[in-house]
Amino acid sequence: MSSLRSTTAACLLLLAAAAASAQPRTREECEAAHPASWGRAGKDVVWVPTFDAVVMAMLSMTKVTPQDLVLDLGAGDGKIAIAAAKKPYGARAVGIEYDAGMASLARCLVSAEGLDDRVRIVEGDIFKEDFGNATVVTLYLLPHLNLCVRHRILALGPGTRVASHQYSMADWEPDESLKIQGRDVFSWVVPAHVDGVWRFQSADGSAFNVDLRQSFATLTGEITRAGSSTPLQSATLSGVELRFAFDVAGAPARFSGTVRGTEITGVLTTGGTARTAKGQLQGSLRKAAWAGMPEGCEKYYER
Numbered sequence: 001m002s003s004l005r006s007t008t009a010a011c012l013l014l015l016a017a018a019a020a021s022a023q024p025r026t027r028e029e030c031e032a033a034h035p036a037s038w039g040r041a042g043k044d045v046v047w048v049p050t051f052d053a054v055v056m057a058m059l060s061m062t063k064v065t066p067q068d069l070v071l072d073l074g075a076g077d078g079k080i081a082i083a084a085a086k087k088p089y090g091a092r093a094v095g096i097e098y099d100a101g102m103a104s105l106a107r108c109l110v111s112a113e114g115l116d117d118r119v120r121i122v123e124g125d126i127f128k129e130d131f132g133n134a135t136v137v138t139l140y141l142l143p144h145l146n147l148c149v150r151h152r153i154l155a156l157g158p159g160t161r162v163a164s165h166q167y168s169m170a171d172w173e174p175d176e177s178l179k180i181q182g183r184d185v186f187s188w189v190v191p192a193h194v195d196g197v198w199r200f201q202s203a204d205g206s207a208f209n210v211d212l213r214q215s216f217a218t219l220t221g222e223i224t225r226a227g228s229s230t231p232l233q234s235a236t237l238s239g240v241e242l243r244f245a246f247d248v249a250g251a252p253a254r255f256s257g258t259v260r261g262t263e264i265t266g267v268l269t270t271g272g273t274a275r276t277a278k279g280q281l282q283g284s285l286r287k288a289a290w291a292g293m294p295e296g297c298e299k300y301y302e303r
Contacts (some may be wrong), residue, residue: 001083006010009124015195019255023232025112027052027109027112029108029112029114029269030105030108031105032107033108034101034102034104034105034108036102036105038097043071043098043099044098044141044142044145044300045074045142045145047077047099047102047201048140049076049077049079050076050079050082050140050165051180051181051183052082053090053180053181053187054165054180054181054183055079055083055129056083057163057178057180057185058138058165058185058187058248059080059084059136059138059163061161061176061185061187061266062136062138062161062162062163062187063086063138063161064089064091065089065091065223066089066090066091067135067301068084068086068089068091068092068135068136069091069092069093069094069132069134069135069136069145070084070089070091070092070093070094070134070135070136070137070138071093071094071095071096071131071132071134071136071137071138072093072094072095072096072137072138072139073096073137073139073141074095074096074097074098074125074126074139074140074141074147075095075097075102075106075121076095076096076097076102076104076106076111076140076244077106077283078091078095078105078106078107078109078119078121079139080093080095080138081093081094081095081110081119081121082107082109082110082113082115082119083206084119084136084138085113085115085118085119086113086215087114087152090118091118091140092118092119093118093119093120093124093135094119094120094132094134095119095120095121095122096119096122096125096126096129096239097121097123097124098124098125098126100123103121103123104217106121107121109248112198115232115240116154117257119170123299124287125303126141126149126301127148127149127303128161128299128300128301131152131155131156131245133157133275134156134160135157135160135161136160136161136162136163136167137153137156137160137162138161138163139162139163139164139165140164140165140166140167141164141167141240142167143167143168144172145275145300146164146167146168146170147169147170147249147294147297148169148293148294148296148297148300150169150172150294151291151292151293151294152192153240154172154190154191154291156190156202156290158190158191158192158193158240158259159189159190159192159239159240160189160190160239161187161190162187162188162189163185163187163188163190164186164187165183165184165185166183166184167186168184168186169185169186169188169267170294171215171290172188173216173217173218174186174187174288175187175188175189175217175238188217189198189217189238189239190239190271191206191214191216191217191237191238191239192237192239192240192242193214193260193285193291194212194219194237194242194259194264194285194287195213195214195285195286195288196210196211196212196282196283196285196286197209197210197211197212197252197281197282198210198211198212198264198279198280198281198282198286199276199279199280199282200264200268200277200278200279200280201277201280202268202275202276202277203275203276204275206225208223208225209223209224209225209282210222210224210232210244211222211223211224212235213270214237214259214286214288214290215290216290217236217238219232219235219236219237219244220232220267221235221244223246225248230246231248232244232245232246233245233246233247233252237259237273240258240259241256241257241259242255242256242257242258242259242264242266243256243259245256248271249276251270251271252270252278253268253269253270254268254269254270255267255268255269255277256269257277259277262280262281263278263279263280263281263282264278264279265277265278265279266278281282
């Protein structure tokens with residue numbers, strides 16, 4: 001009996017070794033095992049590989065670091081997710097790919113690169129899969145697909161960085177754009193929601209209200225002090241970083257701070273003197289129509 005058990009164990013080890021050796025171990029073996037050609041038809045787009053230089057530009061523009069979780073929408077062969085996990089970026093990455101054959105190729109290439117502990121390829125629909133805790137989102141889709149996934153990206157945490165190859169996000173103006181090897185690359189930072197009235201108090205005891213109006217990262221507004229209202233001279237928002245300027249008795253004043261939910265903390269500078277200041281949301285934020293799902297996108301979520 002012990003001899004039979006030993007023989008069975010030996011056979012199982014041989015089978016396991018044979019299976020392991022049969023697994024593709026190089027890019028060439030992966031491509032042979034899971035062939036894919038340019039223009040391969042997918043659910044909503046065809047597959048066209050992204051140039052290496054464009055991948056590097058997307059990851060550099062979004063300032064990817066080892067602390068990031070990069071989410072690639074429409075991962076194809078996993079090229080962007082793999083690059084994000086390698087030096088100099090060293091991030092964790094998740095790629096969502098609908099085509100089963102492309103997802104298999106991407107997983108094989110991830111393994112061939114030795115990145116199974118850093119990269120996960122999900123065979124799924126970008127309109128159905130959870131975006132999780134992504135801090136960076138990359139995509140190479142089509143204009144109408146960008147538009148229909150935009151509200152999901154805007155629902156991610158303020159400060160999430162986004163890069164798109166070739167196509168923009170309609171009226172969400174990019175923070176940066178460039179052209180690499182004839183291809184356009186755009187980047188954005190998901191803005192905090194600040195559309196409402198905020199009551200500010202500075203360390204010297206002075207107080208004022210700021211009524212902010214928001215569309216994506218574009219701000220306008222007015223400040224009310226001692227019952228008198230004037231338009232803000234400028235207001236900018238990048239992720240959670242908020243700045244605005246106004247006049248105090250003819251002298252310029254500047255505020256620079258950080259949005260934390262219903263509170264804004266920062267520094268108010270007037271007449272060359274800097275003081276801490278804190279703003280508190282009065283009531284509720286206004287409904288952010290710009291962050292909603294555009295009309296006509298329902299079909300992608302009902303399939």
